[in-house]
Ligand SMILES: Nc1nc2c(ncn2[C@@H]2O[C@H](COP(=O)(O)OP(=O)(O)OP(=O)(O)O)[C@@H](O)[C@H]2O)c(=O)[nH]1
């Protein structure tokens with residue numbers, strides 16, 4: 001099938017100094033040349049930019065004064081001819097140029113179609129294409145560096161080398177199956193398979209170990225503030241988002257429903273959840289709220305348990321502390337501006353070595369300590385994205401988990417001295433899962449779905 005030429009506005013919609021209409025495909029130069037007055041674009045060298053005007057060939061009307069870049073295949077983003085028309089910014093100007101380009105033979109690109117072509121033409125693999133998307137959507141510097149390393153192809157290179165190892169074991173198995181009369185071949189195959197499988201499994205476990213951080217960078221750490229009514233949960237929420245998002249009163253039971261807000265704490269995106277104070281209540285609405293507060297414990301990445309310095313520890317406090325024991329949590333003791341009635345030793349006896357932070361939200365105390373603890377917790381020292389291959393994408397993490405399970409099955413099989421062709425099935429499955437990460441064995445449906453999440457013009 002002959003590829004057509006696609007076009008789209010590649011800059012953000014709205015007012016700007018310049019807007020760019022981008023064309024990619026075999027007729028990109030032909031179409032632009034019909035509209036461009038200034039130079040013959042067929043004759044210019046590749047990767048040069050030219051001053052001129054866009055003129056409607058039908059009416060001879062000058063539409064805009066532009067700079068036009070000509071990038072000839074194959075050294076371009078899509079590996080096709082690309083022309084970029086830099087015109088005046090503003091919705092009308094850019095749209096006029098796009099319309100005239102479409103009238104003269106280009107087709108409007110679908111979202112992500114430029115990147116999809118880069119992928120289909122073999123310039124980048126699927127994990128790199130997804131990194132392009134992450135880069136566009138990055139909300140923090142750290143998320144941006146993670147996407148950059150992925151775009152670099154670091155993850156792809158590692159995945160490829162792991163697949164190569166698996167392929168070698170598969171090849172070895174073929175030999176065993178073809179020459180079953182040699183006993184020692186079978187013995188050697190088992191040994192080699194065990195070694196290689198362990199090696200790949202170790203690498204995948206390493207990737208998954210840091211994956212949590214990568215994932216968190218993109219999607220935010222789900223952080224729930226829980227505690228008894230009136231301890232100051234909503235006050236903390238408001239302090240961190242620097243807005244009066246949640247209602248704060250001195251009436252216990254003020255917050256009835258969960259309130260979610262996204263904040264960026266020193267480069268780490270948090271999804272903060274303020275919850276209804278947990279207590280026994282007859283109030284129908286509050287009861288539902290309390291139920292939700294308990295449920296959020298199951299899903300949050302981190303729990304901030306808030307206690308009141310000004311009151312003795314109650315049964316409810318103890319119950320909450322008990323409920324978070326198997327989870328990742330910090331203890332916040334609020335209202336230290338007031339007289340201390342809480343028994344700190346008792347609190348300490350109830351928790352393991354989790355950090356206790358004393359704070360006063362009305363006196364602006366302890367917030368720094370909390371922020372620093374969050375940073376330390378997730379970046380332990382100076383873990384910088386440069387030294388690590390991060391996995392930041394839920395799809396990749398899922399495929400790595402599946403690979404891990406398949407490899408564990410293979411190792412179990414080896415342990416039980418199962419026939420080697422059975423074990424080979426698990427190895428082949430792993431090879432396919434890893435292939436899906438970089439798009440080698442990904443289905444067409446998956447590829448279409450991934451690229452459709454891109455924004456237009458990319
Ligand atoms: N003295 C003092 N008062 C505080 C502090 N933090 C919050 N308060 C007050 O405590 C009361 C309750 O605060 P909220 O933030 O609404 O408490 P909450 O935990 O969200 O309460 P519920 O929504 O009922 O569960 C308000 O009157 C706050 O002004 C503090 O550090 N010191």
Ligand SMILES: [Mg+2]
Nearest residue numbers: 233234254255
């Ligand atoms: Mg509240």
